[in-house]
Structure formats: C-alpha cells, structure tokens
Amino acid sequence: MASPDSRRFLQDTWWDKVERFMIGLLGLAAMLVGLVQVAGRYIAPRYAISWAEEVIVYLIVWGIMLAASQLVRTDGHVRPDLVLRAVSPRVQRWIEVLNCIAALVFCVGLAWYGWSIVATSWQLDERSSSDLQFPMWLYSAAIPTGALLMTGRYLARLYRYLFAFDPEIMSVGHIPEHERAGVTGALPPGAD
16 A cells, blocks of 8 residues: 555646646647648648648657657656666665666756757758748757756655655566556556
C-alpha cells in the first residue's frame, strides 16, 4: 500500500495537466490541418493550402519537445535499467543522482544553444520559404522551451533522489500508479 506522501508524489500536478493539454492541443491542430489539406486536395483542389505540411511539422516538433518533459516525469527516457536492476536500491539512488546531473548539464546546454539559435533567427528575421512566410524563431523556440521544461523536471527529480528518496517507490522495478491502470494480472514481485 502506498503511503500518503507517495500518493501525492504520483498525483498529477497543474504542470502535468498543462503539458498534456498542450500536447493534445498541438496534436489535434496538426490533425485538423492535415484533414483540411487532404480534403482540399481531393474535394476542392483550388482551395487546398500549400503550407499544411510545414505547419504540421512545426506543431509536431512542439508537441515532441513538450512530451520530452513528460518522459522525464514517467522515467520514459532511455536509461540503463538492466544495470540498475542488478544493484541495490541504495546504489540505484546514486546512479540516478549522477544521471540527473548529466541530464541537467545536457539540458542547460541545449537550452543555451537553442536560445542562441532563436535569437539569431529573430535578428535575421528568418522566415520559411513557403507562401506562409512563417517566422522561424517561433519554430526554433521549441528546442529551448523543451530543454527548460526537462531541466525543471530533472531538478525536481534530483531533489527527490537527494532529499526524499523512498526505495519503495523510487527504485527500478517499481511500477508507478500511472502505469498500473492498464495492468491486468499479477504484478512483478516487489511492485505492490
């Protein structure tokens, strides 16, 4: 049985809800633009929009960069689970701390470099080559935005591993509540 603190840890926060809403909204917008493009192409070709593919790419890239933050929250990024399962929860904790520090260095670098790309694109007034003439700084801003969101998630994760480590719910092999909803049958040993 999960403790009240662990239940609060696993509950959705406003940050999670906003991110998932935005990801869904971006996906819906991409689907609607694609639907309009396909319908226009086959039903009324003279009304087909020429920039649909470009906008779909922009929307999907933004959705992916927002989803990267959700992957940090749910342990969905690539990590050495096989190695982590072979060591004790105490060692897992310190490997995760090192992983968080390495990820933070990467995310901060990505955010810094991404913002330099955005600033350059803004200064040059760079625009897409399609009829839409979309400002490319807005497209490029997805990279530093996603990196900053991941930085926030990794900072929270690092704090939990340093100051609020609970081997019952934070060790590899534990199935979080958000993943249990679709589980049928017995859980692996130690996953309750």
